[in-house]
Ligand SMILES: [Ca+2]
């Protein structure tokens with residue numbers, strides 16, 4: 001399933017285990033079902049997959065602090081924005097959850113350190129969702145008003 005961008009693409013099912021393609025064709029959406037024809041060891045088969053209903057939880061990329069950015073890649077500017085939020089209070093990201101880099105439920109200097117260590121010292125990546133858009137696995141706590149980069 002894709003919105004046409006690499007980071008907006010996710011797998012909804014593996015139709016044919018192994019490296020061969022199932023060559024899905026005739027994809028047709030009917031309400032919450034996606035119908036299509038695949039080739040597998042039985043020949044051609046009709047499939048119907050339920051499409052996940054998108055919950056209202058916003059999708060975002062953890063660590064990305066400049067939501068108006070068009071690139072999903074983390075940059076120094078994201079760390080700078082996080083530091084501006086933490087220490088100068090002059091920047092409030094529209095998605096606070098995205099700068100909780102370690103998904104601890106609060107934004108503190110540990111988030112800035114993790115982001116900087118990731119950017120400059122190849123340290124551990126931010127907690128998910130990363131590097132693709134996704135929803136917060138721990139959705140309580142911080143708000144995420146909007147994240148245009150992940151808006152479909
Ligand atoms: Ca944190």
Ligand SMILES: [Ca+2]
Pocket residue numbers: 097100103104105136137138139140141
């Ligand atoms: Ca969280």
